[in-house]
Amino acid sequence: YMMQHPVGDGFVSCSYYGQTHYIPKFWSASYLQEWSRFIHAAGARYDNDPRVAWVEISAGMFGETIPTDNSMDACLAANGLTSSVWIQTVEAITDIYRSAFPNPPLMLQYAPF
Numbered sequence: 001y002m003m004q005h006p007v008g009d010g011f012v013s014c015s016y017y018g019q020t021h022y023i024p025k026f027w028s029a030s031y032l033q034e035w036s037r038f039i040h041a042a043g044a045r046y047d048n049d050p051r052v053a054w055v056e057i058s059a060g061m062f063g064e065t066i067p068t069d070n071s072m073d074a075c076l077a078a079n080g081l082t083s084s085v086w087i088q089t090v091e092a093i094t095d096i097y098r099s100a101f102p103n104p105p106l107m108l109q110y111a112p113f
Helices: 029-046 068-079 083-100
Strands: 013-016 021-025 056-057 106-108
Touching: 013 068, 029 083, 056 068, 056 083, 083 106
Parallel strands: 056 106
Antiparallel strands: 013 021
């Protein structure tokens, strides 16, 4: 989830122990729009592919339902992330996947820790 030079307002810059970390701002309209474009492109290519048994919904760090390490919680909160915003974000990302992949089963990894 860390990048050297993120582009646009779909990222949050957080400092931790003297290092700057760029974290996707999963809840921003910019991030969701670009993620939707990417997932829909994947769906257009693989939705009806017989080799695809299921699709994992990637809603956060490492495909889990957590935005980042707990050490970054205060930084993300300062940038607008609340518990209810995160729930809405995971629901929005799930809707993106359902729209892009109507045929294979979808799996959401609920592993926040």
